[in-house]
Amino acid sequence: MEKNFSNKPKWIIIAVLLLLLLVIVAVIIWAIFFRTPDIPLPPDYPPQETDGNQQPIPNDQGGKLESPTGGGAVNVTYESVVTVDLSDKTVTLSYANPSMSNQNVAIAIVIDDLTVARSALITPGNMIKSLTLEDKAAKKLSVGGYDAEIIIYCYHPETGEKAMVDTRGEVTVYVTE
Amino acid sequence: MKKLLTLVLVFACVMAMAVPAFAAETVTQDNGTASITVNGTYVPGASAAERVSVDVSWGAMSFTYTGGSEGTWNPTTHAFDGATNGKWTASEGNTITVTNHSNTAVEAALSFAAADGSNVTGSFTETSGTANDGVLALATAVGTEVANAPSATATFNITGGEISENGTIGTITVTIKNK
Numbered sequence: 001m002e003k004n005f006s007n008k009p010k011w012i013i014i015a016v017l018l019l020l021l022l023v024i025v026a027v028i029i030w031a032i033f034f035r036t037p038d039i040p041l042p043p044d045y046p047p048q049e050t051d052g053n054q055q056p057i058p059n060d061q062g063g064k065l066e067s068p069t070g071g072g073a074v075n076v077t078y079e080s081v082v083t084v085d086l087s088d089k090t091v092t093l094s095y096a097n098p099s100m101s102n103q104n105v106a107i108a109i110v111i112d113d114l115t116v117a118r119s120a121l122i123t124p125g126n127m128i129k130s131l132t133l134e135d136k137a138a139k140k141l142s143v144g145g146y147d148a149e150i151i152i153y154c155y156h157p158e159t160g161e162k163a164m165v166d167t168r169g170e171v172t173v174y175v176t177e
Numbered sequence: 178m179k180k181l182l183t184l185v186l187v188f189a190c191v192m193a194m195a196v197p198a199f200a201a202e203t204v205t206q207d208n209g210t211a212s213i214t215v216n217g218t219y220v221p222g223a224s225a226a227e228r229v230s231v232d233v234s235w236g237a238m239s240f241t242y243t244g245g246s247e248g249t250w251n252p253t254t255h256a257f258d259g260a261t262n263g264k265w266t267a268s269e270g271n272t273i274t275v276t277n278h279s280n281t282a283v284e285a286a287l288s289f290a291a292a293d294g295s296n297v298t299g300s301f302t303e304t305s306g307t308a309n310d311g312v313l314a315l316a317t318a319v320g321t322e323v324a325n326a327p328s329a330t331a332t333f334n335i336t337g338g339e340i341s342e343n344g345t346i347g348t349i350t351v352t353i354k355n356k
Contacts, residue, residue, distance in 0.1 A: 068270035070237025075278075076353070077230040100232075164238045164345070165273065169229055169353040 048106070048160065051120035057096050057127045065100045072163050074101040076152055082109055084116065084141060084175040089133040091117040093171075095150070099125035103154040103163060111148045111173060114140060121155065146173040230278040231285070231315075232326075233351055236270025238333065242340050265335040272304070275351060276328040277315035282356035285313040287331055291347040297338035299347070301331040314356065 065073035079094040097105050101124045108118040109131070117131035150171050154163035204211050248260035275285040288311070289299040301311050313329035321327065333349060340346065 065232055065234055067234040068236035068272065070239065071235045071270050073232065073234035075230065075232050077228070077278075080227050080229060080355075163235070164347075165233065165235045165349045165351060167231075167233050167351045167353065170355060 048104075048121050048155070050104075051106075051122055051128060053119070053130055054122050054126040054128050057098060057125060060099050060125055063100055064102055067102060072103045072154055072156070072165070074103045074105060074152070074154055074167070076167050076169065078150055078169060078171070080169075080171050082116075082148065082150075082171050082173045084133060084137075084173055086133070086138060086141065086143075086175060086177055089138055091131040091133050092129065093117075093131065093150075094127070094129055095119075095122070096127035097122045097124055102157070104157050106153045106155065108151045108153075109148055109171065109173065110151060111137075111141075111146045116141070116148065116173060123157070141175045143175050143177055146175065148173045227281055227355070228279060229281070229283065229353060229355075230318075231283065231353055232276040232278065233273070233285075234276075235273045235349070237268060238271055238349070239268040240271070240335050240346065241266050241268065242335075244339070244341075263339050267334055271333050272330055273301075273333060273349065273351065274328060274330040275313050275315065276326050278318045278323070278326050280317060280319050282317045283315050284354045284356050285315065285329070286352040286354065287311050287313070287333075288350050288352070289333065289347055290350065291338065292345050295338065295340065295347060297335060297340065297346050299333055299335050299349075301333055303329065303331045 065075065067073035075096075075098045077096040077098065082091060082093040084091050091109060093109065095107055104121045104123050106119050106121055107128070109116040114137055115134050116137045117133055119128055119131055122128055148171050150169045152167040152169075154165060154167075155161065156163065242263060242265050245263040246259070246261045248257035250256075251258045273287065277283050287301045289301075291297045291299075303310075303313065311331075313331060315327040315329060318326050335346070
């Protein structure tokens with residue numbers, strides 16, 4: 001029987017393609033299960049920066065609030081009026097995190113689902129009187145008054161872990177040109 | 178002409194000096210009295226701006242879920258004996274205390290939201306001060322000593338759902354509202 005030597009090139013091509021397929025599958029398996037990520041694994045408790053607008057609370061009383069072991073305690077002090085200046089995109093408010101708190105806090109001013117402004121960390125003994133207006137809020141807000149909320153998020157001062165307890169309060173936002 | 182004009186002006190000045198005397202009451206008798214009304218104008222003082230200040234303290238909020246046990250297979254009944262359901266136990270420190278230092282009465286509404294993808298549910302039991310309705314009612318701090326500021330406490334417990342790995346169960350929110 002004669003071998004069909006005219007089909008030899010076809011078999012070579014098939015063999016090469018099969019080999020290529022095996023290589024591709026191997027690369028895929030390696031990429032999914034064995035490849036080392038190029039970027040570092042982000043921590044579960046990302047460190048945050050302190051807010052550049054925070055300033056010491058004048059005449060701040062010392063001492064610490066008591067809290068059960070493993071828990072936390074904050075004093076939440078704020079004025080119920082917040083003003084927004086659309087022309088220079090600033091939010092004027094008054095929020096203090098007295099030194100008696102044992103948590104860092106970050107605050108956000110929210111109207112329904114719209115974030116008007118948010119802060120970075122405010123450490124105990126410090127207060128904040130102005131924030132930058134969020135771009136999306138700058139486009140949506142118009143002159144007038146809005147019912148809003150101030151949201152206070154608490155973070156462990158050493159681990160940065162977010163506390164299980166948030167606090168919310170009622171504020172009124174007055175928007176001016 | 179100039180002398181005449183001068184005389185007229187002097188006379189006018191003299192008459193002007195006598196006007197205050199016309200405003201006064203005239204006492205016509207010896208030992209007589211005159212009543213002069215003294216008027217006062219009331220300008221209300223500025224009231225203090227509303228300033229909310231509350232202490233919020235909380236415990237470790239650590240809970241352990243023990244998965245259910247299948248029990249022991251009983252060949253005679255073809256059923257599992259002693260099967261148990263999963264259960265939650267609280268470690269110490271599942272309380273929340275809110276203390277009011279504001280110059281207005283406030284209410285602190287307590288709520289729990291499970292973490293994304295979790296079916297865990299929880300409830301609050303108020304242990305001091307107010308009716309058990311998930312809202313801590315706190316009187317104004319005006320007229321109280323700092324150490325005796327109005328305060329209320331609630332205990333949080335997990336009431337349902339389960340977890341299959343360690344992690345954050347959810348978030349408790351304390352919402353402060355003016356009363």
